Amino acid sequence: MKADKSQVTRLLKTARGQIDGILKMIEEDRYCVDVSNQIMATQAILKRANKEIIGAHMKHCVHDAMDSEDADKKIEEMIGVIDQLMK
Secondary structure: OOOOHHHHHHHHHHHHHHHHHHHHHHHOOOOHHHHHHHHHHHHHHHHHHHHHHHHHHHHHHHHHHOOOOOHHHHHHHHHHHHHHHOO
16 A cells, blocks of 8 residues: 555544544434434545545656556446545
């Protein structure tokens, strides 16, 4: 993986902490909108981590594949990722 591992790790650990907090909120029967807001905040963190990983993949793996026989395969992979993101 060519992404900034320290940044991705920090984001994922933050998301894990958020999820633990959300579980505690549910156990405490907290207000639904507050729980929902925390879920959306966690989703935003996960999106940032994913953006870092996908960006690094495109800058390194896909870029390097353009000069090889794997170009079409890497392009199809990215089309699949983009398709998933747009759902």
